[in-house]
Amino acid sequence: MHIQSIRVREFGTIDQLEVDLTGGLNVISGPNEAGKSTLMKAVWFALTRRCTSKAQEIRDVVPNSGGTPEVEVDVVVDGSTYELEKTFDGQSGTAHLRVDHQDGGIDDYAGEEADEVIREALGFG
Numbered sequence: 001m002h003i004q005s006i007r008v009r010e011f012g013t014i015d016q017l018e019v020d021l022t023g024g025l026n027v028i029s030g031p032n033e034a035g036k037s038t039l040m041k042a043v044w045f046a047l048t049r050r051c052t053s054k055a056q057e058i059r060d061v062v063p064n065s066g067g068t069p070e071v072e073v074d075v076v077v078d079g080s081t082y083e084l085e086k087t088f089d090g091q092s093g094t095a096h097l098r099v100d101h102q103d104g105g106i107d108d109y110a111g112e113e114a115d116e117v118i119r120e121a122l123g124f125g
Contacts, residue, residue: 001122003043004074004081010067012038012060046071048124050115051086051093058088077121078102084118 006019014035019028028036041061049058061069069088074081079102086095097114099107099121109117 002076004076005072006039006043006074007070007072008039008042009070010063010065011042011069011071012063014038014042015063015065042069042071043073045069045088046073046084046086047075047118047122049088050112051088051095052091052112053088053093054090058090061088075118075122080121082118082121084114 002023003021005021006017008014008017010016012035013033017035017039019039028039030036038061045058045061049055058069063069070086071088072083072085074083076082081100083098083100084095085097087093095109095111095114097109097118099109099117101107107117
């Protein structure tokens with residue numbers, strides 16, 4: 001698995017952030033309270049949490065400004081690219097997953113199905 005890019009909006013202390021990663025080792029550094037751990041939490045939530053979760057940990061990342069947390073992660077697994085977009089808004093949360101297969105095929109998934117497909121691809125299923 002290789003994460004290609006991360007886009008985060010309204011997630012905890014992050015208003016908006018976009019990070020492109022390269023193959024190999026990537027290092028994210030910065031001073032205390034810069035948002036490094038929040039960025040990692042955003043990726044973890046996108047890849048492992050249901051978009052419709054009402055768990056306290058999801059409510060804890062809603063920014064004080066009242067926005068809706070959004071995370072997009074592009075991941076390559078076994079030659080296929082998974083483009084995942086999630087909003088965490090309780091029962092109104094959404095998930096969309098586009099899979100560009102190495103053989104040229106494309107699949108689109110939404111909601112709970114998108115959550116299941118990404119978890120399965122990453123071995124969390």
